[in-house]
Amino acid sequence: MRLSPLRDMNPAQARLRDRLVQRRGGVHGPFQVLVRSPGPGGRLEELSTSCMRDSALPPRLRELTLLTVARRLDAQHSWLAHVDKGREAGLDPAALDRLAHGREPGFTRHDERVLHRFADQALAEHFVDDVTYEAALAEFGEECLVDLVIALGTFTSLALILNTFQVDLEPDTAPPFPDVAGFHRVPREDAPS
Template sequence: MRLTPLHDLTPEQARLRARLQERRGGVNGPFGVLLHSPELGSRLEELSTSIMRDAALPPRLRELTLLIVARRLDAQHSWLAHLDKGLAAGLDAAALARLARGEEPGFPRADEQILHEFVGQALETHFVDDATYAAALARFGERALVDLVVAIGGFAALALVLNTFQVDLPSGTEPPFPDVTGFRRTRRAGATS
């Protein structure tokens, strides 16, 4: 990790650390970085907890949203932390393997395919076209779409924290994305600068 390890915690940092240990069993992933800014870190942790607990999408689609964001933003740490949770929630292992390789995942469920298209457009073009929006609205409803967009932003913030501050992958794990080496994306064949 790029940041200096914290030894003497301020009262705010100590409170956040205690909350992280209680809620998450430790200070892992992006949360070690967020201790350096305990006020905003506390709010981002609260938001991510609320998204995973309260968003108007089923747990399977919450996990899928996180995994799509992780893949789109090359957040290997997030992917590793949530892959098993996504599988346990009922996501298709073969589709996730294709997603990890940067291929079209071909999700077997219509709601997963709609979600994948919606999240992909939001992250890639920063807009969602009318047809995709209409399909998502019909499938999920207005509240769930608002929650989905907030989830995309929250998960993206955590992915950027992980990658910018180069939070190491858990010991003994293999990087899940073949086109990402360390904290750099390798050039794809035919890619230009």
């Protein structure tokens, strides 16, 4: 990690650390960074928890949202922390493997295809076309669609924190993306020349 170990915490940092230990079993991943800024960092942690626990989206689609952001932003730490949760929630392991490898995932469930297309378009293009928006609205309704966009922004913030501050993978962990080494992109073997 680019940041030095946090040794002397002020009271607000210590309170956030204690909350993270109680809620998450420790200070891991992006929360190692967020504890340094307990005001906004604490609120971002609360929002991320809400996105994963309180969203109108079902758990399977919450995990798909996070994994789509993780792959789009090359957030390996997020991917590894959630890919098994996604499988347990019912996401197709083969589709997740294709997504990790930068290929079209080919989700078989309609709601997963709609969500992935919507999220990927929002993240890549920064806009969502009318056809994709209408399909997502018809599939999910207004509340879920708002929750989806909030989750996209929240998970994007966490991915940026992980990558900017270079929060390392756990030791002896294989990187999940073949086109990312450490915190740099590498040429893909299957990329056109």
